[in-house]
Amino acid sequence: MHDDAETFDASTTPTAATVATRALDLQLDAVGITRAEAYDDTEQYIVERREAGLFADLKFTMAQPDVSCHPESLVDGARSVISAALSYWHPDGDVPEAAHGTGTIARFARADPYVTLRDRLEQIADWLRTHGHECRVLVDSNDHVDRAAAIRSGVGFSGKNTMLITPRHGSWVVLGTIVTTAELEPTEPMRPGCGSCTACIDACPTDAINADGGVLDTGACIGYWTQSHHQVPDEIAQHMDDMVYGCDICQDVCPWNRGTEKRRAAEEPWQGQVDLVAWLEADRDELNEAYDRFFVPRRNVSFLRRNALIAMGNRRNERDVPIIAAQLEHSDRIVRRAARQALRLNGTTAAINVLESNS
Template structure:
């Protein structure tokens, strides 16, 4: 058993130096119930078109299923706590709302860079095998992080920390070392249901039970087909993700923006983009605007689809000239979204033309 308090303390200190606000330790088999819950979720079809969730489910259920040599998990978190109210743009229909996590640099690169540096630090002090993961591999970061004591899974399914709230990017290191586990964090949600109640599309079927097919983050990011008509009005001006369930969590009162990693500070062009400008983007313009951003992976067509839905919800006939060219888009999903937006804007009162562009 590698049970040296000095080794664990050294790892924590190095993690903090590398920009992680939390670091905890758990056994590789510490979240046995998570796999069963995943299988129930998949069987219900709640993953929607995210086929990759089902394809590697047998590996996702446990770190040891993915890598049998894993003995311990080191769970880590970086903060991206915003400096301003994430819901502020709800009253600005001419602007697109981008989820806080995507307003700065791509977290995959920043978190993985920190994980690799910490992995080298560990191997130098305790020769071992290890693997690092952000969220592109079949591992269940949230239940494992809860088992490692850095937070608990809130009713919105995301990890919540008493110190850093829920604005956290998670990363894991699986290691062949036998490290003494930390105590799991307990649930501190109590009777609060703010995150469940605020959901615009009622995507939650009870605490920690989310149907991705109704979730705005899924619909605007992961889903590549037409956005179902019944959810379009609820999307409002959200063009990439949704922060509502996180933003209302009372624990975020303790999430100091000073702890946020500088790499995640919002870029001006992503914090409050104008719908009219986004609707004018071609593929080259999209790639230039979103270079170095997690948003880039959805591609220009999906972004334009999202912006057309937001334009239709804006009530601003001034956006008609921005929407009209997309009626002839060769992509039927974009063309249909443009037609819907034109129909909605045709019903808008003329006084709405004074809305911001």
């Protein structure tokens, strides 16, 4: 629990102002309030884009917009929705020495900021409950589109990269929500702040963001493919570079994310680089335990090994060929297939010779 839990006066009457103060006391980075009413525009957006095939096979909040876009149905007598953002930006940890390269984990997945966010929201909810209000905390839940509440309550605005962008911490935030029967004064939404900037659109190597921004083709998104159970197409794999889980390209180039480190208190580094060979050689249970916060299809770490092989292939280094070639004998077809793909990506004479001898 947060240290402030012992000093907070729970008799304080919940209002929009005191909720905001409490959230800041708990070191949440932004908070807003909106009415517990349907997110009609978001529901329509989800339905239209699902019909257009832009979500690939993702489910999550897109699976049941008749639920996830209706906070008023999540708590009997719901009156208000409290939206909160917590920055997950931390300095990079040391890059491990790795003879055959390292892979990059996206910032959001280097730890589990949702655990911290849920804890702090539960403390706010417990306070509201002491005043007779029903509450439901939703963090990374399929039952609620947290982003819709954050936009409507002014926590941030929707960026062209489809991320929620906050004024102080950019898009390096995770979102959570409290749906409550408390009647709280809504906060005002923000005006969009991307202007004529197209940095994210221009930087995406797979053209996953539409030309005008604001619409993501999930099937072209590198982050999606690092978590997918489908075979990664070569045209995607060649752009994955060293990314083994998630992708931050459209956030790294966003002007709103510049200088975040100057606005954060000193934070401990989060390890964002992994030894590719270690991922290939680690025991299955060891990998599952170390990365249990990841979404890995069927908890099969062969998908992590697949990503490591693609990253190694993208190094295009002849010294990596024996390491990759050894995986052609792996017991799991996912890994064997990824090893062949990695050899194609490597493209050196040695890699081509191995492919031809194993054709």
